[in-house]
Amino acid sequence: MAGQITMYGLAHCSTCQKAQAALEAGGWQVEFRDVKADPLSESEWRGMIDEFGDKLVNRASLTWRGMSEAERGGTPLQMLVAKPSLMKRPAIVEGEQRLLGWTANVKRALGVPA
Numbered sequence: 269m270a271g272q273i274t275m276y277g278l279a280h281c282s283t284c285q286k287a288q289a290a291l292e293a294g295g296w297q298v299e300f301r302d303v304k305a306d307p308l309s310e311s312e313w314r315g316m317i318d319e320f321g322d323k324l325v326n327r328a329s330l331t332w333r334g335m336s337e338a339e340r341g342g343t344p345l346q347m348l349v350a351k352p353s354l355m356k357r358p359a360i361v362e363g364e365q366r367l368l369g370w371t372a373n374v375k376r377a378l379g380v381p382a
Contacts, residue, residue: 270295270379276316277358278304284358287370294380303352313348316359319366324348326356 273291277284279302291298301308308316317324325344326332331354332340339347347354360367360374367374372382 270297271362272297272299273378274299274301274361275358276301276303276308276355276360278302278353278355281357283370287358287360290375290380291378294378296378303355307352308348310345310349313345316355317344317348320356320359320368323368324356324359325354329354 273296275284275288275291275298277287277300279285279300284300288298288300322344325347331351335347335351335354339350342350356368358368358370360378362378365377367377375382
């Protein structure tokens with residue numbers, strides 16, 4: 269089942285690190301993109317928002333909690349362009365599949381032990 273996966277996240281994110289290690293152990297070839305070190309363009313963010321909707325904004329994150337009410341009032345695009353670390357992680361693209369987070373359902377969908 270393993271093949272090529274593109275994963276978006278932050279290099280220092282422990283969840284992204286665990287996901288990448290588990291995917292590689294499962295035989296997947298992971299192309300990782302750190303959205304802070306290699307920022308997405310506005311059109312790339314728009315595509316991600318089209319795929320995942322408002323769920324792409326992690327409202328439980330430390331970044332969210334540190335934002336002002338004015339910052340929180342922006343559109344998902346405005347918030348993610350300004351603060352890429354606000355993104356729910358990891359975002360995984362595998363063929364036609366678009367998966368968000370590192371949950372048991374995501375692991376099952378990719379054939380990785382949950």
